Amino acid sequence: MTNKKPIELKDVTxxxxxxxxxxxxxxxxxxxxxxxxxxxxxxYPFTRGIHPFMYRQRPWTMRQYSGFGTAKETNExxxxxxxxxxxxxxxxxxxxxxxxxxxxxxxxxEEVGRVGMAIDTLKDLEEAFExxxxxxxxxxxxxxxxxxxxxxxxxxxxEKQGIPMDKVRGTTQNDILKEYIGxxxxxxxxxxxxxxxxxxxxxCAQKVPRFNPFSVCGYHIRESGATPVQEMAYAFEIAIAYxxxxxxxxxxxxxxxxxxxxxxxxxxxxxxxxxxxxxxRRLWAKIIKERFGAENPRSMVLRMIAGGGGGxxxxxxxxNNIVRGAYYALISxxxxxxxxxxxxxxxxxxxxxxxxxxxxxxxxQILADEMGLTDTVDPLGGSYYIEWLTSELERRIVExxxxxxxxxxxxxxxxxxxxxxxxxxxxxxxxxxxQSGEIVKVGVNKYVMDEEMGExxxxxxxxxxxxxxKKSIAEIKASxxxxxxxxxxxxxxxxxxxxxxxxPHLLRAVKAYATLGEITSVFKxxxxxxxxxxxx
Amino acid sequence: xxxxxxxxxxxxxxxxxxxxxxVVIAKPGLDGHDTGAxxxxxxxxxxxxEVIYTGLHRNIEDIVKTAVEEDADVIxxxxxxxxxxxxxxxxxxxxxxxxxxxxxxLIGGNIPKKDIATLKEFxxxxxxxxxxxxxxxxGFIKDRCERIS
Numbered sequence: 001m002t003n004k005k006p007i008e009l010k011d012v013t014x015x016x017x018x019x020x021x022x023x024x025x026x027x028x029x030x031x032x033x034x035x036x037x038x039x040x041x042x043x044y045p046f047t048r049g050i051h052p053f054m055y056r057q058r059p060w061t062m063r064q065y066s067g068f069g070t071a072k073e074t075n076e077x078x079x080x081x082x083x084x085x086x087x088x089x090x091x092x093x094x095x096x097x098x099x100x101x102x103x104x105x106x107x108x109x110e111e112v113g114r115v116g117m118a119i120d121t122l123k124d125l126e127e128a129f130e131x132x133x134x135x136x137x138x139x140x141x142x143x144x145x146x147x148x149x150x151x152x153x154x155x156x157x158x159e160k161q162g163i164p165m166d167k168v169r170g171t172t173q174n175d176i177l178k179e180y181i182g183x184x185x186x187x188x189x190x191x192x193x194x195x196x197x198x199x200x201x202x203x204c205a206q207k208v209p210r211f212n213p214f215s216v217c218g219y220h221i222r223e224s225g226a227t228p229v230q231e232m233a234y235a236f237e238i239a240i241a242y243x244x245x246x247x248x249x250x251x252x253x254x255x256x257x258x259x260x261x262x263x264x265x266x267x268x269x270x271x272x273x274x275x276x277x278x279x280x281r282r283l284w285a286k287i288i289k290e291r292f293g294a295e296n297p298r299s300m301v302l303r304m305i306a307g308g309g310g311g312x313x314x315x316x317x318x319x320n321n322i323v324r325g326a327y328y329a330l331i332s333x334x335x336x337x338x339x340x341x342x343x344x345x346x347x348x349x350x351x352x353x354x355x356x357x358x359x360x361x362x363x364x365q366i367l368a369d370e371m372g373l374t375d376t377v378d379p380l381g382g383s384y385y386i387e388w389l390t391s392e393l394e395r396r397i398v399e400x401x402x403x404x405x406x407x408x409x410x411x412x413x414x415x416x417x418x419x420x421x422x423x424x425x426x427x428x429x430x431x432x433x434x435q436s437g438e439i440v441k442v443g444v445n446k447y448v449m450d451e452e453m454g455e456x457x458x459x460x461x462x463x464x465x466x467x468x469x470k471k472s473i474a475e476i477k478a479s480x481x482x483x484x485x486x487x488x489x490x491x492x493x494x495x496x497x498x499x500x501x502x503x504p505h506l507l508r509a510v511k512a513y514a515t516l517g518e519i520t521s522v523f524k525x526x527x528x529x530x531x532x533x534x535x536x
Numbered sequence: 537x538x539x540x541x542x543x544x545x546x547x548x549x550x551x552x553x554x555x556x557x558x559v560v561i562a563k564p565g566l567d568g569h570d571t572g573a574x575x576x577x578x579x580x581x582x583x584x585x586e587v588i589y590t591g592l593h594r595n596i597e598d599i600v601k602t603a604v605e606e607d608a609d610v611i612x613x614x615x616x617x618x619x620x621x622x623x624x625x626x627x628x629x630x631x632x633x634x635x636x637x638x639x640x641x642l643i644g645g646n647i648p649k650k651d652i653a654t655l656k657e658f659x660x661x662x663x664x665x666x667x668x669x670x671x672x673x674x675g676f677i678k679d680r681c682e683r684i685s
Contacts, residue, residue: 095566095617099593107595110619111566184568184592224571315667427571428578435670444667461618534591536577 014272015430015439016229018392024384032387037282041336041377043297045285047278047390048378049336050301055374060332061339062364063088063140063305070465071127074117078132080354086361088138090341091128092116093150098185100146100520103469113465116142120473120517122510125153126160135163139170140215140305145187147174147214148196149519152506155208165208171261174200174214177238180414180530181423182220187520190415192527196502198245203503205256214242215261215305222265223311225427228276229393233400234419235262236284237410243292253292257299264304264337266328267312272393275386277306277335278378279394305339306332310347317443317451321345326363333373334380340364417533424536473515480513488512489522496526557681559610562590562599564627567617572644572666576612579670580677596626603639609681615645621654628659640680644668 012020021028032038039045042052051057063086078089093116096108102120103112112118119125134157143150151172158168176193179186186193200213218226218235226234239260246256264280266273285300294300308328313321322345332340342363344356352360367373380386404413413419433439440446488509495502509519561577563570570592577587588606590599603611615623624643631639640661647655647665655663661680664673 095568099566101566108566110622111617114618179568182568182571184563184570185566186568225575315665424571424574424578428575431575431579431670532591534589536574536581536587536589 014269016227016272016393016396018389024388026384028384028388032391038381038387044289044300045282046301047282048381050281050303054336054377056377059368059374060337061088062086062361063090063339063341070113070468071117071124074128075130082137084358084361085365088140088339090140091142093143094118095185097516098143100187100516102473102515102517103466104473105517109466112469114461118465118469119150120469120515121476121513122153122156123472123476123513125157129157134158134161135167141170141172144173144176144179144185145193146516146520147172148200148502148506149510149516151200152503152510155507156511166210168208169210171212171215173217175217175238177241177410177414178217178220181234181419182224186530188523188527189530190411194241194245194411197242198249199501199503201246201256202249202251203501204259205251212259212261215263217263219263219265219307219309221423223309224423225430226423227426228268228272229396229400230423230426231265232276232280233397233404236287237401237404241410253288253294254296254299257288257294258296260303262302262304264306265309265311266306266331267309270327270331271385271389273331274335274380275389275393277337278390279397283394283397304337305341306335306337307341308343310343313343313345313347314441314444317449318345320443322359325360329363329367333367336378417535420533421536476513484512485514489514489518492519493522493526496523556584556586557610557677558586558606558608559612559677560588560590560599560603560606560608561612561614562594563592564594564596564599564613564615564623565617565619566593567615568592569616573614576644576670576673579674583674596623596630599627600630600634600636604636608639610640610642610677612642612644615643618646620645620647621651624655624660625658640677
């Protein structure tokens with residue numbers, strides 16, 4: 001007999017810190033109860049999916065982020081996407097709009113129309129949705145600190161199209177807590193910002209029942225460096241902070257929980273992502289049922305858009321991102337997400353070009369129509385590895401949530417910068433692992449090629465947009481009823497100073513063509529501004 | 537909001553060491569993508585430098601003021617929104633107008649290759665766009681600061 005060399009296998013540890021064995025079997029899932037823990041799709045605890053037949057009944061919604069310079073350009077792109085089979089719209093606003101600044105604000109100048117469309121008054125949103133029947137599409141507005149103003153504008157556009165409020169469908173991103181952690185478009189301090197989310201949710205629960213007033217974004221937290229477990233845990237703690245605000249107004253959990261939406265990220269290890277979503281569905285159902293006492297099963301489901309994250313894409317060898325996008329879409333489908341959005345291959349550089357956006361859309365369509373991903377529900381369910389990993393990640397998500405609660409909850413954790421530090425520390429660790437090659441990124445630290453970078457087609461920035469917007473603001477200010485604007489803004493201020501719901505006053509102000517900047521100034525006067533805790 | 541001195545000073549309580557390189561990491565304008573800036577700040581701090589991170593939504597005046605007050609050797613600005621040309625130009629103009637010399641100026645973020653020459657014409661010392669190696673940034677700063685001092 002010859003001496004056999006022992007087989008040496010490399011260690012595998014997921015980003016969330018879980019060590020992975022080379023083989024899983026029945027012993028690994030002994031503790032899992034197949035009825036109570038896994039259950040049937042469409043039934044509590046929804047581990048396998050939130051609908052009984054999932055994609056067999058209706059494929060995922062395909063939604064790509066779009067929005068350019070002016071309302072007119074945006075309108076043309078919307079119509080083009082709808083003509084090509086996209087089923088919902090996702091609107092990008094420029095940074096001044098996202099931060100409540102008018103296009104004629106000196107601090108806005110370099111950014112007007114750059115990363116999305118500029119909205120100064122209701123007129124801009126009217127133009128963006130001209131000829132688009134907004135009762136027949138579902139629109140997602142990527143806007144946070146001034147989401148209440150944009151919701152008011154959107155409802156005003158609907159009214160002008162003759163569509164009653166209770167027929168309006170859509171989502172405002174409106175997740176301010178994650179802005180302090182990741183995306184950086186914050187204006188007001190934490191507490192009044194959460195109050196605005198409460199006002200919107202209360203108003204929607206009463207008058208706009210088909211609208212999702214906020215979408216909690218683990219996505220940006222993950223993009224900012226968090227692990228998949230932190231992504232899920234922090235998103236849930238954020239959602240809990242909003243829920244507590246809304247419950248404090250006397251609403252019942254079942255009055256609004258069914259409209260809570262989530263936005264999650266996909267990049268990295270395939271199995272870790274799939275298990276993350278399955279664990280997230282199960283845990284969220286338990287939280288809503290057990291902690292908040294919901295009775296309606298529709299309140300307990302984790303409704304989500306999951307997208308191929310820009311963070312996984314590379315500037316190097318950009319065409320490789322098309323392939324990554326296809327795998328992210330596959331992960332999204334295997335995870336049972338309701339809505340899918342993919343970052344386009346040029347997204348590491350810029351907002352997507354038309355060609356790149358179309359490739360992303362086709363990627364999702366190929367998956368739905370050619371590959372059998374819609375045939376059967378949760379095809380990975382029952383796998384020893386996936387079921388074990390689902391339970392392991394759930395345990396770790398609970399543990400991370402507990403750390404936040406021990407700190408005093410998400411509001412305090414964000415006000416003091418605790419979460420921001422945790423996430424930026426994790427980003428640094430991840431970057432070091434990429435630079436050392438411990439985390440492999442093809443084209444970046446493995447299979448590197450000498451290449452001419454920056455050949456990607458850029459969406460051109462149009463410097464004329466700022467001039468056009470300024471002119472439009474001047475014209476509107478000259479022609480609107482100034483006394484109605486003043487009256488609406490002072491009524492808004494009064495409401496903001498008390499605990500009166502600001503939504504009816506916002507509707508009045510936007511219909512009078514008050515500018516976004518004027519409205520935001522009222523809130524700044526009353527609420528003040530956020531002071532960023534900037535330690536590392 | 538944009539003019540307040542809402543600055544977090546890292547390692548502020550430590551006695552000032554004359555040999556330590558002082559770096560201001562800044563986020564100008566409205567862009568909120570601060571992950572890259574924070575990662576670089578962490579790395580420079582680990583490499584023994586004093587790092588002052590400005591936080592978000594700073595205007596160029598604030599950044600120049602901070603760099604002067606902090607006696608920074610290096611100003612690193614991180615920009616992802618596409619506004620790197622006008623913002624960098626403004627920074628260089630202000631440094632010149634205020635007769636501030638001897639500061640190494642670095643630009644990071646989403647910077648297309650075709651803009652690198654223009655940025656250098658403005659007087660930017662080096663560009664470290666997405667995907668740059670942390671060791672390269674550290675090495676460049678150490679090399680340049682040795683030459684200045």
